[in-house]
Amino acid sequence: MYHRREFFQMVAAMGVTALNASGSWADMTDAQAVPSYLKKFAGDYAGDPRRAARNWFAQAHFGLFMHYGLYSQLGRGEWVMYQEKIPVSDYKKLKDTFKPDKFDADFITDLACEAEMSYVNITSRHHDGFCLFETATSDYHSVNSPARRDLIGELAEQCQKKALGLFLYYSLGADWQHPYFYPRKFNAIVQPAYPKPDPSYRWQKDEDFQIYLEYAHGQIRELLTHYGPIAGMWFDPYVGYFGRPDLFKLDETYALVRKLQPQTLISFKQGVTGTEDFAAPERSGHSMEDTMRTRFGEKAAELARKGWEGNRNKHNEICDTLQPRVWGYRKDAQHKNADEVIALLANAFKQNCNLLLNTGPLPDGSIDPTDTATLREVGRRIHAEGWPDTKELS
Helix, strand or coil: CCCHHHHHHHHHHHCCCCCCCCCCCCCCCCCCCCCHHHHHHHHHHHHCHHHHHHHHHHCCCEEEEECCCHHHHCCECCCHHHHCCCCHHHHHHHHHHCCCCCCCHHHHHHHHHHCCCCEEEEEEECCCCCECCCCCCCCCEHHHCCCCCCHHHHHHHHHHHCCCEEEEEEECCCCCCCCCCCCHHHCCCCCCCCCCCCCCCCCCCHHHHHHHHHHHHHHHHHHCCCCCCCCEEEEECHHHHHHCHHHCCHHHHHHHHHHHCCCCEEEECECCCCCCCCCCCECCCCCCHHHHHHHHCHHHHHHHHHHHHCCCCCCEEEEEECCCCCCCCECCCCCCCHHHHHHHHHHHHHCCEEEEEEECCCCCCCCCHHHHHHHHHHHHHHHHHCCCCHHHCC
16 A cells, blocks of 8 residues: 555656646646546546546545635734724735745645645635735735745645645635625625725625626636646635625636636535535535525525535535634644544545645744644554545445
């Protein structure tokens, strides 16, 4: 039995699909090129890339999640702008001190391989609107900061080398800094509860939301054309959508993803249209129907029910955290140990799900040493003892 890291080193030595000179996957001339993480499914890929990706995902078992961004500098979690009602203009100043000097994509992907993980997911853009990639849609990104680095590009390169799938978390359902995202009166999650409306917010009528959608679609297009093969687009927050579902054009969003990269899987938490490739509920697999009924009424509850029903029998994913409840870095937080992670894996497998396990990188971009040790120990146990409850795996 090969250790996972050894196996991927062997695959890399045999030669894996690389990006073309322009850095674009969609523009590659070799129609038969197979993403490195799908090499074992090359036969399926030739006929149906999406089916190949779904088959791969059903055997992927375990992924590394990372919530990293401007909020990491404050050490109070990824919702700090919202919870502390930090004005947009003040929060944006964090861009000028963003220095992920120890963000090491090579180390991160090696760690994922050591932990027997098959994929990595990172917050390309969280609710605060800051992008970890270079974008022409805005100057609010990591390349236009003291870092001068495109962290998504760095991670994409290493994932491709090591045959890891790369998923990109993208906050489609909330943006706390975009001037034309719909206002708080429709959904408390979408903007902080400022004592007075932030002067940067300019939404006046429903039609204004189209400006935001064009912005989001522009970034999604960049992510799917500049960074090689993307294993999945992981949309969030689920509740943000239900404040005004009539304003979103998810059919267009999903069609854009599938046109640009047919193998790219789509998730939007428990499911919105029911056409997602998998559901990814937090901590346990369940419907959000009752929650949506309480917050938004019967129509939202029905949409949530249909979305969940369309996805609940697929091979899904449960996401959880190494820190309790919080996803971004929080100072002095307790961390789960290897025994607890193995228990999370077993629970996910029993529900026909992968486990996507989150760590919040430190302000400098490094992985918390406690989490590093835990993930290495989990990988050691899996390598020595096998996956927990393997008889129940599909």
